[in-house]
Amino acid sequence: MAKTWIVIFSLVLGMMILAGCGSQNNSPRAINEETDKCMTCNMMVANVPGSTQLLLKSGKTMVFDDLGCMIKWVEANEDVEVEKSYVRDFYTMDWIEQDKATYAYDPTFATPMAYGMVSFKIKSDAETYITEQGKGVLMTAAEMQTKLVQLTSGGMNSHDDHMHEGGI
């Protein structure tokens, strides 16, 4: 009788361990430069401060080469449930939740898809960056969202404001 209970207990314990192994991990993953591709623009995703990622409720992870590409994807896929969205600190490359970061924006800030939005973990770092560059606007997460939705929603003419600024 005791043996039967030991067997049952072992089975239940094993199942609990296996179930624990399958639990969803909500932390962001490392960028793999060899295989990662932006879900919006199809460019390679480099392990740089501009890269971002989404964790979906389905457990899938999606990476983007630019914050603008991530905002564009979320706008175009409203039916997909997003668990967490991450950006990176410009100086340390630590992953930060999109809503908890501070942003510096200028159309001339160099980012992979030229959206010009740079993210920071600490607000004072964003202010320092703007001072160093001698240009740019400090933005909250909500202001960043509004700006990038505006920049990405124009379809084929979304970046017309980037054109016609050359020498001649």
Added chain:
Amino acid sequence: MRAIVSFFIIIISVCIGQVAMAAPNVDVQQLIDKTPNGNTLIIPSGTYIGPFTIKKSITIRTSGRVTFITPQHSKQAALTINRANDVTISKLHIESAGGMGIRVEQSGNVNLNKITISNETNKAKPLAQRLNGIDIFKSNHVRVEHALISGVHDGVYVEQSNHTQLVHNRVEHARYGYHFMYTKDDIVTNNYSKFNVTGAMLMEVKNMKFNDNQLLENNDNVTSQGLLLFVVQDSQLKNNQIRGNRVGIYVEHVKSTSIASNHIADNRVGIYVNNMMSSTIEKNDFIGNVSQVNSLGVDDSVLISHNYWEDFQGIPTKDKQSSQLPNVIRSPLVKMSNSVPAYLLFFRAPGMVFFEQVLGDPVQQPLIDQSPALERNLTQNEQTQSHSTVTWWIGVCILLSSIFIYVRGGRQRG
């Protein structure tokens, strides 16, 4: 003869005081600064440590081999053309250990002719740590001709610049061969791109003429393709050789664009189409691609006709120019594998072929060529011929070997 003419031009120019000659062991930056606006500077052969900056109208020529180098950890370009108009640089070699080769920013009417940019040490670096060969930013009317570039991030990167011309350039072992972002009215012709992650990337581009280029064997990376079009409109892609790439042409968000008379061969996927409108795909040859088309649905406004599909057998029309039967191409695995890539394991599985033929495509409309060509639209070019010649000779060797083994085996038994 040309050398004699050049010699006399230099002598005459020096006499009339329009040409400054750089002597060895001099500061090139100082010479650039001293050359009057609109005049010519001739740099003698030698190696010069940069970086150098041009902020005026100037023509720079070289006498012999001139190499500009930048220190290992410099992020600056070996040569920067900043806010200058009417600049011409000819026959310059750049060995840029850390930084870019040439950066053109907020300038106009710039001609870069016969520029070589290479770096052997760069090739060991990850792609993300390299910088671009020629970087054109917010500059209009820039022409790059006969450049040879290898081992860099992007061979030629053009951003927010209009009327750029790339002619007869060659880029190898880079991330993207030619990369355009937010540009319009550009001409890219007779360029060569091989062994890069992507041959050419056209992103947010309007009114581009991309003709007579060769995009070959860009296939080492899982994200590789010959040519990627992302948000492109009013453009023309004609007479290009797109061969041996992972994806030949990747089309996404393309409008009012013509893809015509291209040779698309030996790629894993010939053409990938997602969201194309009011455009044409005609008179292309699709030969030897593992999958001719991967399509996520094509708008009714896209005209697809007279393409040659090697794996298609139709019924000829009276003039034998095309088939009476349309070529209906389904690719049901594309959408499924987009969400779960592991489904690609079922590619060409007998069950999937049955599923495609009997049940059709439950996910999206197929791509239909209403009048496919039954003979190749394009005559075989020299490269294709040489490829066929090699194959023919390999076949002959195998045949001779087989005969030898057969005859020898027969004798031994006898």
